[in-house]
Amino acid sequence: MLVSLNWLKQYVNIDGIEPAELAEKITRSGIEVDAVIDRSQGMTNVVVGHVVSKEKHPDADKLNVCQVEVGVGDVRQIICGAPNVAAGQKVIVALPGARLPGGVKIKKAKMRGVESNGMICSLQELGVEGRTVPKAYADGIYVLPEDAVPGSDALELVGLRDIVLELGLTPNRSDALSMLGVAYEVAAILSDEVKLPEINYPTTAESAESYIKVSTAASDLNPLYAAKVVKNVKIAESPLWLQHYLMAAGIRPHNNVVDITNYILMEYGQPLHAFDYNSLNSNEIVVRLANEGEKIVTLDNQERTLNSHNLVITNGKEPVAVAGVMGGANSEVTSDTTTVVIEAAYFDGFSVRRTSKELGLRSDSSARFEKGVDPNRVLLAAERAAQLLSDLAGGEVLQGTVLVDQLDKTPTRVVVSPDFINARLGMKISLEEMLSILHRLQFDVEAANGLLIIDAPTRRQDINIEEDIVEEIARLYGYDEIPMTLPEGMGNVGGLTPYQAKRRVVRNVMEGAGLLQAVTYSLTSDELAQKFALKVEDTTKLLMPMSEERTTLRQSLIPHLIEAASYNVARKADSVALYEVGSVFLGKTSEELPYEEEHLAIVLTGKWVDNAWQGEKRNVDFFVAKGIVVALFDKLGLSDRVSFEKGSVDGLHPGQTATVLLDGEKVGVIGGLHPTERKKADLKETYVAELNLYAIINATTEALVYSPVPRFPEISRDIALELDRSKAAGEIERVIRGAGAKLLKEVKVFDVYEGEKIEAGKKSVAFSLTYFDPERTLTDEEVTNAHNKVLKALAESGAEVR
Incomplete structure (x- = not known):
């Protein structure tokens, strides 16, 4: 409901109160004011003009050269392209220096070589919505009445010196769908009277x-x-x-x-x-x-x-x-x-x-x-x-x-006791105050035998039961006056459950890595419901969907994150990094409801590093996405239990997809978006990941144990291995760790080479191995023995040392 304050003044006195203050009072009384709209939008230098003459522009068929009087003896030449401009009209003129909605500033200008000193305006150019402009003026300038005075304030004349309140009404407050209804409400708030229109005619x-x-x-x-x-x-x-x-x-x-x-x-x-x-x-x-x-x-x-x-x-x-x-x-x-x-x-x-x-x-x-x-x-x-x-x-x-x-116009009668009202509100409002509020609302009320006998006006069809009166008393007395008390027995302070605490850690890791949180729809199309899903189960469909795009509960978060990335890229946000924590819906429980499982998903596209000053740029790639996932497992204390295997998922690039395993069980997937999928979404190189957050957070972890800073030195040995190109580096790393026994502290891949100096179909992968004993300094012989065991295990696995 849009409420013009100039119109509202016809029924209730609101002089002396600022629109923002009035809006705040209305909101506090229970009807939310969504916006306070200044219809003048800060416009200046907009006056009434009189078109003295109109001639065709010498070099433009659709332009006219008008002589416009904008004050006594002040005639200005203005170029106008409106089809309905004519001599003798009273029009709206924006003079040089005027500011119009949208930041438009009017200046003296030349149009096709002819000077123009202002602009003859349509209502749309003054910020009036086109759908409300009279059809006669929808495609041209607005023509004012003949008695309009040149040079006077045009905004006042066309009603734009006005403030409009946009009310967000709930369905029960249909009485406020009228100016008189709003007037009754405002009068109650301000303790004023409503001036009803006087009806008299011959x-x-x-x-x-x-x-x-x-x-x-x-x-x-x-x-x-x-x-x-x-x-x-x-x-x-x-x-x-x-x-x-x-x-x-x-x-x-x-x-x-x-x-x-x-x-x-x-x-x-x-x-x-x-x-x-x-x-x-x-x-x-x-x-x-x-x-x-x-x-x-x-x-x-x-x-x-x-x-x-x-x-x-x-x-x-x-x-x-x-x-x-x-x-x-x-x-x-x-x-x-x-x-x-x-x-x-x-x-x-x-x-x-x-x-x-x-x-x-x-x-x-x-x-x-x-x-x-x-x-x-x-x-x-x-x-x-x-x-x-x-x-x-x-x-x-x-x-x-x-x-x-044959219409029954009898008002609804509600009988309620003041004690009932105070008990429901937890307050001590006096009987006199209650009566005052009800009289301000213009409810017919009588106090008798400790009861309030109320005949609600028929305009307030939402007043039917005792609780409705409680609400009326509360909102006019002031919700902010209701005392704050804790329920009895609330001795313990609340806190996060372990799951909630870990979920918060997950969000912190994602945001610390530079990702922004997204919240997308749980409903999707039947086509996208199971796309990229970690587990495919029976889908749950709505009986009465609002659209074909929102028919089915999702089983993966990735499709909507890709849509979000596409939406942002289309609006010139070239680099997008988003994450979402949300539920997917898999099959049905024993109660015939969909089983909810919380997942985490990320999408990355564009540049990961872009330091223009240093000339440093780096696009996102598979290892950026994997690094974020590894950082999450590390923060949750699960890094030594997670592993990655080559994977295959429809819609992801076959050479850039990995399955994430926790204790050997699949809990996620990381991959690059397949080129055909990127083309559909109009994206450049894009990487996604999705993890079963429910399984990861509920995984048991050992208590955190701190170790002293080691007093003894570490010893490193490097190995370059020649492998089949299809051989995964992770598989070789597991062989090394298995053979290195307790002295092998760390294994890292630091180089991969495929080129002319190596046999076709082969690759060279270099590992750095670190040996360490926290109790003593290792001898060369001990390190050599341990390292030889590693080399032997590698040879047995088919890896050849270069």
């Missing part, structure tokens, strides 16, 4: 009943239907104040009749509809259920096929409107309309919601009927419409209202 001697008759064949769905008839209406543009209130509320102005119905929709929260009386081709209105398969062309020029449970308004023969949703094109108000029938009705919310959903047609009217309108405002809204049609359209209102009324 009527003719003729009776509305002589023009139209009303009947309903579905009184359960339409218990109240009222029709007023207004003759001799003159269709024209609405006055500026009405147009700009509507635009501030996000509604496009059309003509004075339609605008009046929309104005009252926003003012009272009561949808109205205007029929062209002559187009009805009947002197009766019948409300009934549609015939199965019956058709109607609605105001959006779409043909709709109706079901037998859809409520329609008819002229006794054919539908002229879908009740509560949208009118029909066959009775639309046009420029030729002279007599108008105003419909004000109460429609069942469930029926409107069902029809709206089936027809795929939502409107401001249907949104309000669905949530429930105030039954006591239906007839008031009709009277207000008659008044405005008389004032703004020159209409002659016929006497009386043609009415079918």
Whole structure:
């Protein structure tokens, strides 16, 4: 709900309070203000101009040279390309030095050699949304009324000196879907009164009943239907104040009749509809259920096929409107309309919601009927419409209202004790304070026999039970006044479980390595659900998915991380490093629910190091991804139990994929994205990894033992081995470690060579071996003996020492 403060001032006094302060008070009282929007957007130097003359630009067919008076005796030459500019118009002019939305600054300029001293503006150039601009001015400049004074403030004239509050309403607060509803709320907050519109207008001697008759064949769905008839209406543009209130509320102005119905929709929260009386081709209105398969062309020029449970308004023969949703094109108000029938009705919310959903047609009217309108405002809204049609359209209102009324307008009564309220809130609010709050809310209340007897106004259809009154008292008294207390028995201070603590370590490692956390959807498409999965199980699908891309619970985190990387790269973020900790969903438990398993996934693309000053650049590669995984296992105390094997996963490069093993069991995968997958995602070289975090964190670890700094020296020996190219270095490392026994402390690969100086199909892998005994200095003989055992084991494995 968009609330113009200039409009709100018509009903409640908000002078002297800053918009930001008012927004804070409204938020603290229970209705969240999502945004405070300054419609002027800091614009300056925007004035009214009078187009004195217009001539074609000598060197441009679509440009015009205009002489524009922007003040007494101040005529400026301005080049304008708008198709609707004409001599004699009053227009909006941004003078040199003006600042417009989007950081646009207006300067003197030459256009095709002709000087221009400003800009004639459209509403869109002033920051008004195109969907709310009147269609007559949607593709050109905005033309002001003839009485606009050149040089005066154009922003004031077009309603842009205004602040709009955007309210984020919850479904129960349908009363705030109207300006009067918001006024009641603000008045309660500020302890002020609400000024309701005064309704008074002349009527003719003729009776509305002589023009139209009303009947309903579905009184359960339409218990109240009222029709007023207004003759001799003159269709024209609405006055500026009405147009700009509507635009501030996000509604496009059309003509004075339609605008009046929309104005009252926003003012009272009561949808109205205007029929062209002559187009009805009947002197009766019948409300009934549609015939199965019956058709109607609605105001959006779409043909709709109706079901037998859809409520329609008819002229006794054919539908002229879908009740509560949208009118029909066959009775639309046009420029030729002279007599108008105003419909004000109460429609069942469930029926409107069902029809709206089936027809795929939502409107401001249907949104309000669905949530429930105030039954006591239906007839008031009709009277207000008659008044405005008389004032703004020159209409002659016929006497009386043609009415079918079986609607119960009795307010809901709630009886609650002050003790009940205080017990629920844990507070001690006095009876006088409670009564004051309820009176500020304009609830009829009586205190008797220790009870509060409350008749909630019908505009507040969310007030039904005792707890609703508790909430009203609490939010107006102030949620921040509720004392903070701990529940009884809370003697122990909470803390993280071991699993949570380790999960936090995982995140710290990822972020310490420079990765940013991503949070992606748990739902994916059926095609991607099992892609890159460590384990493939039965998938879980939604019965009613919102889209084809969100039908199935995922079994891998990698696909959505690749999407996130692609999204960022497409927006010029050339280097992306992301990680996600989240659940995958595998098969079903004994309770027929999907089994959740927490995983960690990473995606890397672009540069890993980019120090331009030192001229140092390094792209991500397989070993960067592997290094991050190794660092994680090291931090978790599992580095001596993890190993890597060559792996194969659909979608990953066959020569750059490794399976991660913990105690010999598969817990993850690391790999480069296959070129075909990179092409689909429009990515350069990209590497991914996914680990079964649940298995890794739950792996038992030995208690951390600290060793003193060694007093004895280490001895290193290097070996260069000639191996088949298909032989994995990890396999050879395991042979070395197995043969080195207790003296071998560390084994590292420090060189791999494949080239001319080695036999085809072979490679040279160099290892550095470190021998050490913490209790003594090793002798050369001991090291040689241990090293010879390693060499013997290598020879038996087929490795040849170079």
